[in-house]
Amino acid sequence: MLDQPLTLPCGAVLPNRLAKAAMTEGLADPLGRPTAELDQLYRVWGAGGCGMLLSGNVQVDGDHLERPGNVIIDRPADGAMVDALRRWTGAAKANGLAFWAQISHAGRQTMKPVNPHPKAPSAVKLGLPGGQFGEPVALTEAEIEDLVSRFANAAHSCREGGFDGAQIHAAHGYLISQFLSPRSNQRTDQWGGSLENRARFLREVVRATRAAVGAQFAISVKLNSADFQKGGFAFEDSQTVAGWLAEDGVDLIEISGGTYEQPKLLGIEGMEPVEQPGVKASTLAREAYFVDFALAMKEAVRVPLMVTGGFRSRAAMEEALARGAADVIGLGRPLCVEPDGAARILAGAESLPRAENGLGLFPDWLAFLRRVPMLRAADSFAGQYWFYAQIAAMGRIGRTAPERSVLAAMREVEGGNKRWLAARRKA
Numbered sequence: 001m002l003d004q005p006l007t008l009p010c011g012a013v014l015p016n017r018l019a020k021a022a023m024t025e026g027l028a029d030p031l032g033r034p035t036a037e038l039d040q041l042y043r044v045w046g047a048g049g050c051g052m053l054l055s056g057n058v059q060v061d062g063d064h065l066e067r068p069g070n071v072i073i074d075r076p077a078d079g080a081m082v083d084a085l086r087r088w089t090g091a092a093k094a095n096g097l098a099f100w101a102q103i104s105h106a107g108r109q110t111m112k113p114v115n116p117h118p119k120a121p122s123a124v125k126l127g128l129p130g131g132q133f134g135e136p137v138a139l140t141e142a143e144i145e146d147l148v149s150r151f152a153n154a155a156h157s158c159r160e161g162g163f164d165g166a167q168i169h170a171a172h173g174y175l176i177s178q179f180l181s182p183r184s185n186q187r188t189d190q191w192g193g194s195l196e197n198r199a200r201f202l203r204e205v206v207r208a209t210r211a212a213v214g215a216q217f218a219i220s221v222k223l224n225s226a227d228f229q230k231g232g233f234a235f236e237d238s239q240t241v242a243g244w245l246a247e248d249g250v251d252l253i254e255i256s257g258g259t260y261e262q263p264k265l266l267g268i269e270g271m272e273p274v275e276q277p278g279v280k281a282s283t284l285a286r287e288a289y290f291v292d293f294a295l296a297m298k299e300a301v302r303v304p305l306m307v308t309g310g311f312r313s314r315a316a317m318e319e320a321l322a323r324g325a326a327d328v329i330g331l332g333r334p335l336c337v338e339p340d341g342a343a344r345i346l347a348g349a350e351s352l353p354r355a356e357n358g359l360g361l362f363p364d365w366l367a368f369l370r371r372v373p374m375l376r377a378a379d380s381f382a383g384q385y386w387f388y389a390q391i392a393a394m395g396r397i398g399r400t401a402p403e404r405s406v407l408a409a410m411r412e413v414e415g416g417n418k419r420w421l422a423a424r425r426k427a
Contacts, residue, residue: 001318001322002329002345002346006328008218008304009251009303010216010217010218011216012098014052015052015098017321017329018050018342018345018346019306019329020332020342021308022222023056023333023391024056024057024391025055026056027392028070030423031427032059032062032071032073033071033080033084034084034088040091040395040398044399045394046095046097047094047339048335049343049346052097053092053098054101055100055102057104058070058072058073058102058103058158059074059106060103061105061150064107064115065106066104066110067111067417068420068421068424069417073103082161085160085161086161089162093162098165098218099162100167101154101165102166103166103168105151107121107174108125109174109259109260113421116134117134117135119137119138120137121138121184121186122136122138123135123137123138128260138187141189148201151168151209152208152209152212152213153212155209155213164218165219165220166209167221167222167252168205168209168219168220170202170224171224171257172260173258173260176201179198179202180233181233183231183233195241218251219249220306221252222253223238223255224238225238225290228258235293242297242303243300245301245303246303251303252305252306252327252328253301253304254308254330255294255297255306256309257309288309288320290307290308294325295323304328305326305327305328306326306329308330311329311330311331312354313350313351313352314348317345331352333387334355336390336391336394337355337400339394341353355386355387355402356383359406385406385409385410385413388413389401389412389413390402392416
């Protein structure tokens, strides 16, 4: 089934069942506009065999970035922005695939150098050491309503810029995910309390976005299967919300999980014990983190599902499709090592690389340090910088840079973040 097309409820057709999942790029200019580096990056990925590409975070508020270098659409796009978007989408779609924009707001997961007092559903600080994130401030109702319109405007601007669809990011602990979680949403008004109220912001965003883009433009939602945190968004809640999203007319739901505090999306554990949802585990879940949640989700909704996280073998991908656990397979980190990985799988390759297994701060003789939760988390996140560096290399020189060390990648990314923020302040 991997090479079979998929027709979505809106009528859009994905050429095959492999998708490049959203991954942060950090390659926009200081005004948040797409650059020649982004064009080249997606030209590389666009030639790699996936039927659909998802962009990294397109932010609806320049003061609430996932990281410096995000694309920002926080107002109606002017001519320069539309032109930049069209160059970007033109490069990505040169081989006839679909290109969707992931639209997001970081909320309290905005780093302190970007905003020391980010807005969030409630003034509940992120539970991570190191002082990287500031003290959040609770949104007013007027600000929440403004954010609904910002998501819709960003989607409309992306449609004008040549995108084929938009994914609303409601996972991984970003703003909409914060609204869904009773742990981070402690409001007592219409936006908090019951699940219906906590899901109100997401549903209003979906409805406003559909009104802004029309019936033929694909709308997706990235949704946590669970937060894997005590007192967080639970799987039973996720099933219910998925049912509501089906009623609201979404075309695809991507199933993921975790937050910065509990990064199950990376297949690693955070600082606190993992809260395990009551979903029966299968052997397939040893490779694909969220496939069992998607299989259980299928019992509640008929919307096509995309599952991302852990897939490496062609056998596991085919099994997930055959069992009905997924309609689309999302690929992330492997495409930072082999950008043509999807084409290789479609041509019969048995598996994709697991470069993350060889990355980290500590050599084998210091592996015992990973038993300390804080050091284990630092070691795991450090490996992500290496993938950031691979993405940047594809954008700048058109190929990966596997020889780059983790420490060199960390210095490169952190230095780039500082330069970008300094340039943005002057812009």
